[in-house]
Amino acid sequence: MGDKTEKTGSDSGNHTPSLHPVYTVTNIQHKVRVLDGSKVTYSSWVKLFQLNARGYKVLDHIDGTLPPEEGDPNRASWLEIDAIVLQWIYSTVSDDLLVRILETESTALEAWNRLKKIFLNNKGPRAAALEKAFTNLTLKSMPSLHDYCHKLREIAGQLADVDQPVSESRLIIQLVSGLPPEYDVIAAQLNKDLPP
Incomplete structure (x- = not known):
């Protein structure tokens, strides 16, 4: 692997160096x-x-x-x-x-x-802090529904980094639980079907 040049050539003995x-x-x-x-x-x-x-x-x-x-x-x-x-x-x-x-x-x-x-390293404390952030995140704390969903996904990815993966169904349950009352009809439908 470490050699910068490899010898290639035809039967005539020509050698053409190639760049790594x-x-x-x-x-x-x-x-x-x-x-x-x-x-x-x-x-x-x-x-x-x-x-x-x-x-x-x-x-x-x-x-x-x-x-x-x-x-x-x-x-x-x-x-x-x-x-x-x-x-x-x-x-x-x-x-x-x-x-x-x-x-x-x-x-x-x-x-x-x-x-x-x-x-x-320090997976335990990091996982605990991320878990708290994940479960406490609400739509009210975010500027938009898009930002809220994106932040939940982001924290879920970070939890996976510390060997605490978040399932899709848990992600949806958390998304629904952070919605304000005006989303109750949509939340009920999401909880019923648990879409991917």
Whole structure:
């Protein structure tokens, strides 16, 4: 993986170096949205990032694969590519998260793990706070019905990040319970049918 050039050629012995796919990415933010922990959840960001890492043949920089040993001729190329993957991570997280994971000397895997720790450690307290926000959210506290529905979905996504997924039926029940009395007829119909 770490070799920047691959030898290809015909029977005549011609060798044409090819550029590693990672060098073709000009702006990773066009492919991976910025992780902020609310609009873009950690689990969504990880899926997008890993998809691109696989497609550009750099998944081994974030999956725990060991780098080439000192003295390995591929090490310099691997370190160069790792720096690019590290730039991808740093450029696809919010400013608040960046200051928490930015280190002078770091590999992409180390930054990946620091970010993972932020989102997956302290799951209990985080889940409790999110659960409270989810159950206490009402339409009255939001500027519009659209914003209310969007916020419920957003919190449900964050709960999934801390291994507390919200089922579709529970999401609808919570949506209905946060509606004011003037929505009673619609609420009764939704509770009766529990649509997806």
